[in-house]
Amino acid sequence: MLKKKRLFTPGPTPLLPEAQVAMSAASLHHRTAEFRQLYTRTLADLREFIGTANDVLLLASSGTGAMEAAVTNLTSPGDKVVVLSAGKFGERWRDLAKTFGCAVATVSAEYGETFAEGTVEAALSEEVRAVFVQATESSTGARHDVRAIGEAVRRRAGAAMLVVDAITGLGTTRLAVDEWGVDVIIGGSQKALMVPPGLAYMAVSERAWRRMEETSSPRYYFDLRKERKAAAKGESAFTPATSLVAALAAALDYLREAGEGSLAVGRDRLVDNAEGCAAMTRAAAAALELKLFAPRSPAAALTAILPPAGVESGKIVAGLREQFGAVVANGQGEMKGKLFRIAHIGYYDYLDTLGVIGALEQVLASLPNGVELGAGLRAAQRAYAQGVPESVAAR
Numbered sequence: 001m002l003k004k005k006r007l008f009t010p011g012p013t014p015l016l017p018e019a020q021v022a023m024s025a026a027s028l029h030h031r032t033a034e035f036r037q038l039y040t041r042t043l044a045d046l047r048e049f050i051g052t053a054n055d056v057l058l059l060a061s062s063g064t065g066a067m068e069a070a071v072t073n074l075t076s077p078g079d080k081v082v083v084l085s086a087g088k089f090g091e092r093w094r095d096l097a098k099t100f101g102c103a104v105a106t107v108s109a110e111y112g113e114t115f116a117e118g119t120v121e122a123a124l125s126e127e128v129r130a131v132f133v134q135a136t137e138s139s140t141g142a143r144h145d146v147r148a149i150g151e152a153v154r155r156r157a158g159a160a161m162l163v164v165d166a167i168t169g170l171g172t173t174r175l176a177v178d179e180w181g182v183d184v185i186i187g188g189s190q191k192a193l194m195v196p197p198g199l200a201y202m203a204v205s206e207r208a209w210r211r212m213e214e215t216s217s218p219r220y221y222f223d224l225r226k227e228r229k230a231a232a233k234g235e236s237a238f239t240p241a242t243s244l245v246a247a248l249a250a251a252l253d254y255l256r257e258a259g260e261g262s263l264a265v266g267r268d269r270l271v272d273n274a275e276g277c278a279a280m281t282r283a284a285a286a287a288l289e290l291k292l293f294a295p296r297s298p299a300a301a302l303t304a305i306l307p308p309a310g311v312e313s314g315k316i317v318a319g320l321r322e323q324f325g326a327v328v329a330n331g332q333g334e335m336k337g338k339l340f341r342i343a344h345i346g347y348y349d350y351l352d353t354l355g356v357i358g359a360l361e362q363v364l365a366s367l368p369n370g371v372e373l374g375a376g377l378r379a380a381q382r383a384y385a386q387g388v389p390e391s392v393a394a395r
């Protein structure tokens, strides 16, 4: 049989055809009225997509570049910061903050878990200058409660900047960025926005802009104040990734159309879509007697699943790729071989979700313990028929 290559990875994600066309058609010089118009519109659309009144910036880098920018712009060497870490991306915050000389206190949760009640609050005090966390930890499939973390920060560490890596959270999770007191929120082009890797975007609060005037960590390419100045004129500080900006503009247009003229509605539908695909996948896993890696606080961005006992997850990853062209992610770091991850971020639909579940059943059926073909598919179809539970839709 033919094998179409399909990505089910938590970044990069499948490309939106309209964005690919826009990208290949773009032949732009960045110091022109044409580009300034495109850039200005894209920043305004991103602001609506994020759902913030704060300034939005675009950087030509992967998501980690914006994470580094948050650290260097908001901290000085020696600053006391708190990192909330429950996986590989939480550890990236810790490493970044240490690299730039912060005094890091880490609140850890085990891989697959989120932070136990009270543990975040206990680590906070008025001396804390910044708090770093993920909205969704892509290495484990767990969702963190950004609202509760924001409340704790405001109660106990009023001066701290709250910085949220929502690189897989944006477009998969309801995030009331301004209401929850998020000072910096970060996204990446290769996740829910359905374009290739290469752009990071971030919203920055007024408080954060003021903080940048006092901090002394070294920064040059990622000096956000330079970007803000340039953005006000419809430009970027350095040569922008023009074709990716054209792709991003097309993706945001697609979401506005999906929201019948409202980008915010289109974004909410994209979030509901991810929630729906995730609910179908979790139902299928349960029916196939596969355990979830993050059952207590599962993200809609991706579902991390344990293989059957005695099976290396790499076997499932390889089976899906070799037999069906379906690319799912293995575990990262110490989790390699122990779990596999199916993403629901961005341009996925019902058929993609049933497709990967059907393929997973075929792969499982070829293993020693086998599986009843159709059991996962049936559970996923039932989950779809029931719709997304209200409690999830309202989050």
Ligand SMILES: *Cc1c(COP(=O)(O)O)cnc(C)c1O
Pocket (backbone or CB within 6 Å): 010, 011, 062, 063, 064, 065, 089, 134, 136, 137, 138, 165, 166, 167, 168, 188
């Ligand atoms: C993808 C991802 C990143 C950023 O990775 P880059 O490779 O730098 O784009 C950071 N955090 C999370 C949670 C992610 O999923």
